């Protein structure tokens with residue numbers, strides 16, 4: 345297999361009435377575990393490098409790493425940049441092998457968001473990669489900042505930008521450590537009725553797994569971003585291992601202890617959204 349675009353995997357998901365997991369990557373170990381989990385289940389997966397990951401590791405390395413994993417995978421692997429805020433970040437990501445760009449203009453006035461997203465879509469079309477945009481704003485747990493997506497704005501944004509996928513705010517919140525999100529199904533239905541592209545929910549960890557499953561099958565939400573619950577599992581498995589092996593100090597040994605638990609949880613997340 346080789347790297348897939350977001351467009352390809354989400355259009356297949358639309359036809360098959362399932363959704364694809366966008367899994368937050370922070371390093372080699374978790375990325376490798378996610379691709380292994382997807383391979384176990386014969387399902388596509390979206391590897392996501394967000395702002396924290398890019399601050400820690402240069403995009404040049406992340407691009408090579410994601411493409412290496414995609415090249416050796418048995419399933420489609422999307423190499424995705426999460427929450428790029430500028431055109432230059434997107435251009436750099438394309439140069440280093442990413443096949444999918446999220447341009448987040450959600451903090452801008454709608455006209456400016458549309459203009460920025462149009463520029464990124466033009467860049468993406470020249471290079472055969474995909475674009476996810478955002479209308480409304482998905483806030484952060486405990487910090488607020490959410491603005492529910494207006495169906496009218498979503499319709500205009502989709503029509504004027506030509507994005508491949510649209511991130512919306514319908515009660516989903518980033519960084520929730522419990523399944524506390526309350527999804528406004530009526531608002532989601534109104535957005536679905538005036539748009540046509542696959543929809544994306546950031547803050548997937550905050551949504552009950554049963555509800556994710558229902559949405560994956562019954563709605564046009566075709567991508568769920570999942571980070572927090574995977575990071576919680578990383579911390580839990582590392583703490584468990586250290587409690588049993590208090591003398592351990594080797595980085596590879598410690599990280600290896602998290603690998604199978606991360607793979608198992610990624611399997612659960614991917615399977616739950618599957619057909």
Ligand SMILES: [Zn+2]
Pocket residue numbers: 427482518546547569
């Ligand atoms: Zn997000």
